[in-house]
Structure formats: C-alpha cells, structure tokens
Amino acid sequence: MNKRYLLTSALLLVALLLSSCQGLSGIKSDGALRASGTISAREVQVAPELGGMVAEVAVEEGAQVQEGDVLFRLNDTLIQAQRRQAEAAVQLAQAAVNTVKAQYELTLNAARLQEQQGRAAAWGAPQPDEFGLPVWYYTKEEKMAAAQAEVAAAGQALETEKANLEKLLGEMASQEFLDAEKRLAEAQVAFPIAGQVLEQAKAAPNNQKLVDFAQQQYDAAKSELDAAQAAYDRLLTGKAAGDILEARARVAVAQRRYDSALDYYNSLLSGDQSLQVKVAEAGVQQAEAALAQAEAALNALDIQLEKTVVRAPISGVVLNRNLEAGETVTPGSIVIVIGQLAEVELVVYISETEYGQVHLGDQASITVDSFPGETFSGAVVHISDTAEFTPRNVQTVEGRRATVYAIKLIVPNPELKLKPGMPADVTFVTGQ
Numbered sequence: 001m002n003k004r005y006l007l008t009s010a011l012l013l014v015a016l017l018l019s020s021c022q023g024l025s026g027i028k029s030d031g032a033l034r035a036s037g038t039i040s041a042r043e044v045q046v047a048p049e050l051g052g053m054v055a056e057v058a059v060e061e062g063a064q065v066q067e068g069d070v071l072f073r074l075n076d077t078l079i080q081a082q083r084r085q086a087e088a089a090v091q092l093a094q095a096a097v098n099t100v101k102a103q104y105e106l107t108l109n110a111a112r113l114q115e116q117q118g119r120a121a122a123w124g125a126p127q128p129d130e131f132g133l134p135v136w137y138y139t140k141e142e143k144m145a146a147a148q149a150e151v152a153a154a155g156q157a158l159e160t161e162k163a164n165l166e167k168l169l170g171e172m173a174s175q176e177f178l179d180a181e182k183r184l185a186e187a188q189v190a191f192p193i194a195g196q197v198l199e200q201a202k203a204a205p206n207n208q209k210l211v212d213f214a215q216q217q218y219d220a221a222k223s224e225l226d227a228a229q230a231a232y233d234r235l236l237t238g239k240a241a242g243d244i245l246e247a248r249a250r251v252a253v254a255q256r257r258y259d260s261a262l263d264y265y266n267s268l269l270s271g272d273q274s275l276q277v278k279v280a281e282a283g284v285q286q287a288e289a290a291l292a293q294a295e296a297a298l299n300a301l302d303i304q305l306e307k308t309v310v311r312a313p314i315s316g317v318v319l320n321r322n323l324e325a326g327e328t329v330t331p332g333s334i335v336i337v338i339g340q341l342a343e344v345e346l347v348v349y350i351s352e353t354e355y356g357q358v359h360l361g362d363q364a365s366i367t368v369d370s371f372p373g374e375t376f377s378g379a380v381v382h383i384s385d386t387a388e389f390t391p392r393n394v395q396t397v398e399g400r401r402a403t404v405y406a407i408k409l410i411v412p413n414p415e416l417k418l419k420p421g422m423p424a425d426v427t428f429v430t431g432q
Contacts, residue, residue, distance in 0.1 A: 038422065039424050041339035044313055052076075072335075080305070086298040097290075099287075111271050162254075169244075198217070322334070342413060345408060346409045360382075364426050366425065387404065388405075409426065
C-alpha cells in the first residue's frame with residue numbers, strides 16, 4: 001500500500017512540474033523552437049461621454065460590428081427640449097439683427113440727407129488766402145485724419161501749459177496767495193448773481209421788502225469783490241504778476257485751441273461718419289454677436305444630441321456588453337468592450353539561450369486545441385530587449401529563477417476562429 005502511494009505521488013509531482021512549465025520555450029528533438037502562450041485581442045473599451053438612461057441597445061455579445069455602427073442610444077428627451085428652446089432663441093436673435101440692420105439703414109439715409117446741403121456748398125466755401133490749394137483738394141477722410149492729429153497736438157499742448165502753470169504756482173505762491181485767488185474767483189461769481197437777483201426783485205410787484213434784502217446782498221457781494229481784488233493785488237505785484245498772467249493766458253489759448261480743433265473735427269462727423277451712424281453700427285454688431293452666441297448654444301446642444309447615440313469606434317467583435325435598456329449610465333463608465341479579432345496577438349517567452357534564434361519578421365506556425373489539425377500563421381512583430389523573470393504561472397523555484405524574453409506575434413484571423421484566452425502553441429521557423 002505504501003509503495004503504491006509513493007508511486008502515485010511521484011507521478012502527480014512529475015505532472016505538476018510539467019504543467020508548471022507551460023509558456024516556456026524549448027528546442028525539441030527535431031531542432032524546432034517551440035513555445036506556448038495565450039491568444040489576446042486589441043480591445044477598445046466603450047464608455048458614453050454623457051450620462052443618462054439607456055433607451056436602446058443595438059448589439060449583443062459576440063456580434064460583429066463595423067466602425068460607425070450604433071451600439072446603444074441614451075434617452076434624449078431633455079436635450080431635445082433644450083434644443084427647441086435654443087432654436088427659438090436663434091430665431092429671436094435673427095429677428096433682432098434684421099431690425100437693427102433696418103434701423104441702421106434708416107439712420108444712414110437720414111445722415112446722408114442731412115449732409116447733402118453741406119456737400120453742395122462745400123466747393124464754394126471760403127478759405128484763407130494763405131491756402132495755395134483749392135478747397136476741394138483734400139478728401140473728407142484726409143481732412144478728418146488731419147483734424148484728429150490737430151486735436152491730439154492741441155490736447156498735448158494744453159496739458160503742457162497746465163503743468164507749467166501748476167509748477168509756477170507751486171514755486172512762487174504761498175497758501176495765502178492760493179487762498180486769495182480762490183476768494184477772488186468766488187467773489188467774481190457771487191457778484192453778478194447778486195446783481196441778477198436785485199434786478200429780478202425790482203421787477204416784482206409789491207417788491208419793497210424784496211428790493212431791500214436783495215440790495216443788502218448786492219452791496220455785500222460788491223464789498224467782498226472789492227476786498228478780494230485788493231487782497232489779490234497786494235500779494236501779486238511786480239514780475240510775479242506778469243508771470244502768473246502770462247501762464248494763465250497760455251493755458252487759456254491752449255484750451256481755446258483744443259476746443260476749436262475738437263469743434264472742427266466734430267463738424268466733419270457727418271453722413272457715414274456721423275455719431276448716429278456709428279451708434280447704429282455698434283447696435284448691428286451687438287445684435288450679430290448675440291445671434292452668434294445663440295447659434296453656438298444651439299450647436300452645443302446638437303453635439304450633445306450626437307453623443308446620445310454611441311457608435312462603434314472600430315470594426316470588431318463585441319466581447320462584453322454590460323448594460324441593458326432602462327439602466328442609467330454615468331459618463332466614462334465602461335459598458336461595452338470591442339475586440340479587433342481580424343488580427344490577434346500572441347505573446348510567448350523564450351530563454352536567454354534561445355534569444356538570438358528569433359528575429360523581427362520571422363514566421364511561426366500556431367496551433368490551438370479548439371481546431372486540431374489546423375495551423376495558423378503568425379509573424380514576430382516585437383522582441384523585448386529587457387529580460388524578465390518567468391511569468392507567475394510558473395510555480396517551480398527553478399522556473400522562477402530563470403529569466404526570459406517576451407516575443408509578440410501578430411496572427412491574421414480572417415475567419416475569427418481564434419478567440420481571446422485560447423491557449424496556443426507556437427513553432428518558430430528559424431531556418432534550421
């Protein structure tokens with residue numbers, strides 16, 4: 001009994017050792033290099049970009065699909081309602097564009113009619129004798145450009161004169177002088193106003209009380225004006241007076257130059273260049289921008305509607321389908337797996353001593369238990385340049401200590417006989 005038990009144990013151990021070495025290569029007695037591995041397929045995991053309830057599933061596991069075929073549809077009721085709303089917004093925005101464009105045309109025509117009289121008289125307009133060119137020589141656009149340049153130059157000159165006046169006041173004037181200037185300015189405003197009130201009081205019926213009080217106000221304003229003027233004159237004498245008067249005169253002239261230049265430029269803003277037309281143009285641009293925004297919102301909803309229909313990204317076979325109609329899916333959740341079975345992959349491992357016998361492009365014959373007597377052809381497409389320990393399915397200590405190299409083969413599978421997960425045996429054609 002003990003001998004039979006020991007014999008049985010020994011046989012089981014041998015079988016275990018043999019099975020544990022599956023996947024390793026070896027050169028057999030006929031000189032051929034053989035290895036084993038497992039068929040795998042290039043897989044694409046399909047996940048919806050939108051979440052929602054599944055309205056329809058169009059494929060089953062094992063079905064062959066072509067790129068672009070419908071896999072499943074999500075319920076699009078809400079998005080359809082939002083699209084109708086967005087479509088109405090586009091129509092409203094388009095109507096607004098049509099309205100403001102009509103208003104623009106009316107404004108433009110009115111501005112041109114208003115300019116018509118000026119155009120008729122333009123060639124006969126007088127000009128300084130110093131001008132050597134006829135009045136019609138420059139175009140309106142050239143005159144506007146010159147006027148803009150003069151406005152800019154006059155504005156810069158005005159700022160310069162103001163700065164010079166401030167500098168002069170800061171250098172020569174004490175706080176007492178500044179207060180005197182302010183007092184005189186206020187008195188010069190109050191005096192004429194008091195005079196106007198007095199005249200109005202004199203013209204009123206039953207005016208004696210009004211006149212008496214208004215006269216008092218007027219006399220007080222006159223006294224304040226005289227006192228303010230005297231205080232100012234005492235503080236501003238000699239050269240200081242001349243410098244202040246000149247600086248203020250320069251500011252006044254610069255201000256008048258700037259105002260005149262601006263008035264001339266504004267006088268040229270007629271017809272197509274009138275402010276009314278520019279405002280109408282801005283209204284058209286704003287309405288068109290609103291229309292573009294509404295169209296963009298509608299386009300975004302159309303894109304979302306397209307994404308409610310999930311299509312096959314590649315041609316292949318449905319390996320896994322993890323959804324049913326009525327279920328709710330979330331964005332990014334993998335619900336269908338498609339495998340490219342027209343070409344399958346097979347990875348096997350060879351030892352260091354056999355590494356130099358396999359080259360890229362080498363052919364190999366493959367057999368699987370599911371189709372006894374039938375041979376498939378494959379080609380080596382990748383040879384690992386880094387050694388690794390024998391994969392986990394090798395259980396023996398000796399096997400785990402060995403280092404091997406991974407070899408990847410591509411195997412044409414036009415009839416889709418080879419399936420992922422099938423064990424396969426490989427015989428390399430090494431030329432021996």
